[in-house]
């Protein structure tokens with residue numbers, strides 16, 4: 430696992446957007462796994478700026494969703510499908526025909542979950558999966574004690590995650606669904622490159638457990654330690670509880686630039 434400590438969220442966004450641009454130059458129809466939440470927004474903004482300046486071409490790129498609320502109509506402004514359309518697809522000029530996501534409105538949710546895993550595999554797998562992290566170490570919506578081998582499935586949100594996400598629902602927790610579909614940890618680990626972005630001191634404990642703690646289901650993001658190409662990008666706040674911060678700074682500063690992340 431590589432840990433890159435950046436000055437702020439904006440620099441983190443630019444670094445990851447650069448890696449995505451490099452991937453798209455190598456593979457124009459790459460399947461990009463994207464996450465919702467506030468943290469990845471600087472990545473999407475930096476990538477959009479690159480598209481507008483002509484530095485990167487996203488016309489053949491494909492987008493895959495990480496997770497979704499169960500029961501919210503697809504057109505609900507806070508369904509993750511709507512959020513991704515607004516924050517990723519439209520700014521990057523990518524159409525819904527290049528979008529893969531689970532059906533959170535399906536009558537048969539387990540069948541919809543299995544269908545999504547099959548669709549990801551049929552699309553050739555995710556090339557780069559961008560991840561945020563919950564304060565409890567969750568990735569996607571894999572809450573603590575999720576199986577590290579899990580596939581896409583339905584999960585019940587913890588009260589903390591519903592409280593955290595109420596800000597997207599007028600601060601009204603009653604509007605936050607209890608159930609979600611999330612790519613499983615086993616599914617996420619199949620992506621070729623995992624890039625987790627965490628910013629702010631509020632994520633410092635979760636980041637320390639992810640990077641320096643044991644691989645354990647209590648911290649789902651610690652499963653990244655099992656992946657051969659995982660990059661954790663953190664700002665100073667999110668890095669503040671890393672014991673090996675100086676080591677991470679030193680190795681990244683001395684890395685050959687052509688390697689990228």
Ligand SMILES: N[C@@H]1[C@@H](O)[C@H](O)[C@@H](COP(=O)(O)O)O[C@@H]1O
Pocket residue numbers: 464465466467468469495496560561562563564567568569570590
């Ligand atoms: N399902 C999403 C996660 O994918 C995201 O990483 C997390 C953190 O969100 P934020 O980046 O806003 O802190 O929120 C939600 O739970």
